[in-house]
Amino acid sequence: xxxxxxxxILREQRSxxxxxxxxxxxxxLENLRKLRSLILLHEKDIVEALRKDFHKxxxxxxxxxxxxxxxxxxHVIRRLRRWSRKKSxxxxxxxxxxxxxxxxxxxxxxxxxxxxxxxxxLSMIPVIGxxxxxxxxxxxxxxxxSNAKEVIALILGQLPENLISLVSGDNTTSDFLLExxxxxxxxxxxxxxxxxxxxxxxxNLVPVTLELGGKSPCVVASDAKLGVAAKRxxxxxxxxxxxxxxxxxxxxxxxxxxxRFLELLVKEIKSFYGENPEKSNDYCRIINSAKTARLESFxxxxxxxxxxxxxxxxxxxxPTIIADISPDDAVMSEEIFGPVLPVIxxxxxxxxxxxxxxxxxPLAAYIFTGNRRLAKEFLEKTQSGTxxxxxxxxxxxxxxxxxxxxxxxxxxRYHGKKxxxxxxxxxxxxxxxxxFEPDIKYPPYTNIKEKLIKLMMR
Numbered sequence: 001x002x003x004x005x006x007x008x009i010l011r012e013q014r015s016x017x018x019x020x021x022x023x024x025x026x027x028x029l030e031n032l033r034k035l036r037s038l039i040l041l042h043e044k045d046i047v048e049a050l051r052k053d054f055h056k057x058x059x060x061x062x063x064x065x066x067x068x069x070x071x072x073x074x075h076v077i078r079r080l081r082r083w084s085r086k087k088s089x090x091x092x093x094x095x096x097x098x099x100x101x102x103x104x105x106x107x108x109x110x111x112x113x114x115x116x117x118x119x120x121x122l123s124m125i126p127v128i129g130x131x132x133x134x135x136x137x138x139x140x141x142x143x144x145x146s147n148a149k150e151v152i153a154l155i156l157g158q159l160p161e162n163l164i165s166l167v168s169g170d171n172t173t174s175d176f177l178l179e180x181x182x183x184x185x186x187x188x189x190x191x192x193x194x195x196x197x198x199x200x201x202x203x204n205l206v207p208v209t210l211e212l213g214g215k216s217p218c219v220v221a222s223d224a225k226l227g228v229a230a231k232r233x234x235x236x237x238x239x240x241x242x243x244x245x246x247x248x249x250x251x252x253x254x255x256x257x258x259x260r261f262l263e264l265l266v267k268e269i270k271s272f273y274g275e276n277p278e279k280s281n282d283y284c285r286i287i288n289s290a291k292t293a294r295l296e297s298f299x300x301x302x303x304x305x306x307x308x309x310x311x312x313x314x315x316x317x318x319p320t321i322i323a324d325i326s327p328d329d330a331v332m333s334e335e336i337f338g339p340v341l342p343v344i345x346x347x348x349x350x351x352x353x354x355x356x357x358x359x360x361x362p363l364a365a366y367i368f369t370g371n372r373r374l375a376k377e378f379l380e381k382t383q384s385g386t387x388x389x390x391x392x393x394x395x396x397x398x399x400x401x402x403x404x405x406x407x408x409x410x411x412x413r414y415h416g417k418k419x420x421x422x423x424x425x426x427x428x429x430x431x432x433x434x435x436f437e438p439d440i441k442y443p444p445y446t447n448i449k450e451k452l453i454k455l456m457m458r
Contacts, residue, residue, distance in 0.1 A: 129419025
């Protein structure tokens with residue numbers, strides 16, 4: 001698709017939005033229901049596409065991609081009419097006679113740029129919010145997950161083209177799109193690219209949501225239920241071969257239980273994937289050889305407790321645990337985004353907070369403890385976009401929990417009602433009666449008016 005074709009799509013879509021068709025809630029629901037039916041119809045195609053793209057197990061695709069999208073769709077469809085109603089709010093006495101309310105208005109033409117690691121989920125969830133809010137959507141997907149892109153194109157191609165269009169192409173296509181003055185931009189990806197998107201958006205004063213990443217810490221306190229913690233951490237870290245923006249990026253284990261915990265962690269990895277994960281049908285591959293080589297470079301420091309095997313040609317990196325890591329090692333300098341888990345031991349929680357504070361604010365933070373006071377302290381002393389106590393990753397799987405980062409890990413929130421609000425201009429309206437007009441605010445100003453103003457504006 002060349003830039004001239006994209007320009008035509010952009011013009012026609014803009015005209016379609018101006019027609020007012022998307023303001024009709026019934027029209028929005030019709031297309032959301034159709035999208036739901038299309039996903040169910042093509043669910044096997046999605047599973048097969050992700051299997052081809054990076055050996056993703058069918059259950060992972062169903063559990064972390066298609067069914068999460070369907071759950072979000074059901075949540076939105078059931079509630080959209082209620083969310084779309086104007087919301088009356090209190091009117092100050094000074095405004096009498098008047099009423100105040102908030103109305104949700106679509107922004108217009110929205111650009112959604114999605115990543116490769118969860119190509120269906122991270123395309124569809126923001127698309128659902130944008131369509132529910134009444135916008136028209138240009139979706140730019142990643143070329144790295146090419147098979148997933150084809151299935152997404154097949155599904156969206158059966159919705160009105162002027163409502164939503166998938167645009168394909170390389171980085172020059174992204175650059176061309178970012179020159180266009182969209183009404184809203186939603187980007188999911190790396191912090192580096194996020195900066196470029198925000199810079200381009202700023203030139204046109206376009207509002208943005210950035211869903212980025214970071215080094216999400218995972219802490220295991222001495223009082224944690226180690227068996228449960230090992231299972232939940234191993235799953236959260238190695239699902240999708242660690243290519244998850246909220247995967248535990250590094251582990252901080254109390255020195256009193258570290259050795260025992262690592263034994264349990266290794267045991268869980270073998271339980272999940274067998275003695276040789278490369279032969280397992282339940283373990284993903286890295287998206288390409290360049291990312292594979294990058295992950296191998298992180299294995300030069302510390303002591304490999306488990307894994308460490310790499311096959312660059314097959315884009316395979318074994319589930320790897322590395323102990324005796326220092327906060328200054330290379331593996332701690334950037335987000336890992338793969339199945340390599342560095343482990344640092346600590347003696348008290350002052351060390352924990354110091355290590356976490358060395359890195360930018362992450363997308364997630366995790367702690368395993370049975371001590372409620374400690375869990376509360378951890379939430380207060382760490383800053384992250386999301387958090388979980390005694391679990392990992394699962395906070396993303398709730399339409400009731402707004403999802404997003406903080407600072408370098410992202411700007412804005414979405415999921416469920418928050419997606420609808422993110423893609424809506426929540427317009428504040430003051431509706432003043434014209435039946436009569438008190439003269440308290442008008443000159444000439446008098447002492448009695450001053451006293452009344454003070455009384456009414458307490």
